Amino acid sequence: MSERARNRPLDFLLVEDDEDHAILVRRTLERQPATRAVRHMADGEAAMEYLHDAPSRGLPDVILLDLNLPRAGGLEVLARIKRDPRLATIPVVVLTTSRAEGDRARAYAEHANSYLVKPIDFVQFVRMVQVLSDYWGRWNAPPPLGPS
Amino acid sequence: MSESSGNRSPEPIDAVPPDLRDPAERLSALVASAGVAIFSHTLDGRILDWNDGATAVYGYVAEEMIGQSMDRLLLDRRHDSPRRLTGQVVHGREAQENDEFRVTRDGRVLRVVSVTSPIFDADDEVAAISRVERDVTKERRLETSLRRVNHRLRLKTDELEQFVSTVSHDLKSPLVTIQGFAGMLREDLRGGDLDALPDSIERITQATHRMSQLIEHLLEVSRIGRLAPMHREVEASELVSEILEEVEDRIVARQARVIVDPALPRLYVDPAYVSLALRNLVTNALKYGVREPGDPIRIGGESADDETRLFVSDRGPGIAPEHHQGIFRLFQRLDTDREGTGIGLAIVRKIADVHGGRCWVESVPGKGAAFWIAFPATPDEEDDSDDDASAEGGPAASGAPANEPAARGTGGTP
Numbered sequence: 001m002s003e004r005a006r007n008r009p010l011d012f013l014l015v016e017d018d019e020d021h022a023i024l025v026r027r028t029l030e031r032q033p034a035t036r037a038v039r040h041m042a043d044g045e046a047a048m049e050y051l052h053d054a055p056s057r058g059l060p061d062v063i064l065l066d067l068n069l070p071r072a073g074g075l076e077v078l079a080r081i082k083r084d085p086r087l088a089t090i091p092v093v094v095l096t097t098s099r100a101e102g103d104r105a106r107a108y109a110e111h112a113n114s115y116l117v118k119p120i121d122f123v124q125f126v127r128m129v130q131v132l133s134d135y136w137g138r139w140n141a142p143p144p145l146g147p148s
Numbered sequence: 149m150s151e152s153s154g155n156r157s158p159e160p161i162d163a164v165p166p167d168l169r170d171p172a173e174r175l176s177a178l179v180a181s182a183g184v185a186i187f188s189h190t191l192d193g194r195i196l197d198w199n200d201g202a203t204a205v206y207g208y209v210a211e212e213m214i215g216q217s218m219d220r221l222l223l224d225r226r227h228d229s230p231r232r233l234t235g236q237v238v239h240g241r242e243a244q245e246n247d248e249f250r251v252t253r254d255g256r257v258l259r260v261v262s263v264t265s266p267i268f269d270a271d272d273e274v275a276a277i278s279r280v281e282r283d284v285t286k287e288r289r290l291e292t293s294l295r296r297v298n299h300r301l302r303l304k305t306d307e308l309e310q311f312v313s314t315v316s317h318d319l320k321s322p323l324v325t326i327q328g329f330a331g332m333l334r335e336d337l338r339g340g341d342l343d344a345l346p347d348s349i350e351r352i353t354q355a356t357h358r359m360s361q362l363i364e365h366l367l368e369v370s371r372i373g374r375l376a377p378m379h380r381e382v383e384a385s386e387l388v389s390e391i392l393e394e395v396e397d398r399i400v401a402r403q404a405r406v407i408v409d410p411a412l413p414r415l416y417v418d419p420a421y422v423s424l425a426l427r428n429l430v431t432n433a434l435k436y437g438v439r440e441p442g443d444p445i446r447i448g449g450e451s452a453d454d455e456t457r458l459f460v461s462d463r464g465p466g467i468a469p470e471h472h473q474g475i476f477r478l479f480q481r482l483d484t485d486r487e488g489t490g491i492g493l494a495i496v497r498k499i500a501d502v503h504g505g506r507c508w509v510e511s512v513p514g515k516g517a518a519f520w521i522a523f524p525a526t527p528d529e530e531d532d533s534d535d536d537a538s539a540e541g542g543p544a545a546s547g548a549p550a551n552e553p554a555a556r557g558t559g560g561t562p
Contacts, residue, residue, distance in 0.1 A: 018321060018325070020324075020325035020329065020351050020355065021324060023351075024324070024325070024328040024329070024332070068317060097317045097321050098316065098317050100312075100313035100316070100317075102309075118320075118324050120323045120324055121327055122328050122330065122332070123331065125327070125328055125331070126331070
């Protein structure tokens, strides 16, 4: 009877090379009611390996992707995810410090689902993670599970 | 006669001097005195006519050229385009305009624009070829240098764009860390949870340290090039031993084995700049090139051709070929190491640049890397724009004042 969406427990894959930032995002995410698990990968190749090896039921619900990554860079990871039919429907949220127009343009050109600039201010940072979790966990209707 | 306006005469006869009343003579006078090279030749290249303009451009007088092959004007007699072009004009029966090379009587190579046209005989067959040629050597040289300047400007703009984007990224990252851990620290304190406190404080401290290092390096890189290098002769071995003394602690800490080649070249450079470049290469080798205690770092050099080169090599992990260019760009890091700011090699490149030299890396991944920096053996000539101006005709005959060479360091800071 109510229009309220239900919380869906989310598995996040966080691809972030900056250890400090990874801790911040992870700790903040883990406090959100929608979060079930946060897995962290520190470089692009490791993230791709993880995604390729994961069984379809074990794929993350949302990928948080930094752009500045060692080995395969963020944009390359993004392109590879979106080219892979098994992974393409997973929402990829670019999470970066770069506000540069070029980075934004390239990220969207590679079909990023969202582009978030990490706020410097901690209160804003926490708020952003809350909204992010709320949006993908509560409001966003995920793609139906296709034949896989 | 005075009513000629009503006669629609095709020629304003009044204006024509008496000895040029014959149109054919007038035409030949026009060709003879035109300020461009005009000549004609048979289909196999034997010169038929040769005007004063051609003499002015190529240095040969008509007597030398008429009856001779035009081959002597060609740069590459076997492959040069005029032969091909003659064929095309004969076949196509139409004029063609082309950029070509010519050799003058005194051996100079010219760029000319050549309009090649067929001359038809009474049967409407192509019987000979006419060429109207204008020397465009100077224009082409200016175009080339303009293109070069444009290219350089574009590189600068790209570099600047990259600079802004990476500075904002690299400076913002530690800020996110500092604010974030300060925020968590506050929360932890409020909740009475003191376990994570030391870790948070350590991360904040490290981030501020990283930031101050970054700012220092940025200032360093911006200083290079603002001061023109002060060249003097210096022994590379002197610079190297100074640097090794400065970084001795780090050599000991990394347990590296530093080998300095006994015969290092003498350089003609700004010692302060080159010392900075070498220090960056050596500290890089210490940071990334020493995997095991006792791993060697070798410093050597050579004099060859017109340049003197130095190298610093290591047996570290090496660098994949696709990164050989990029690593000299500002903020390009291959690793997410906490030590590097991604500025060191950009400093090396900038120092090579201000000396008119170059730098590069030779590396086989897994087997180490050698970073080279090379300097002209003698100081770099002034910019080529000056050459162009002075190459033309010696002392200026015109009353135009000679350009004062731009004084160094005028205009203050950019």
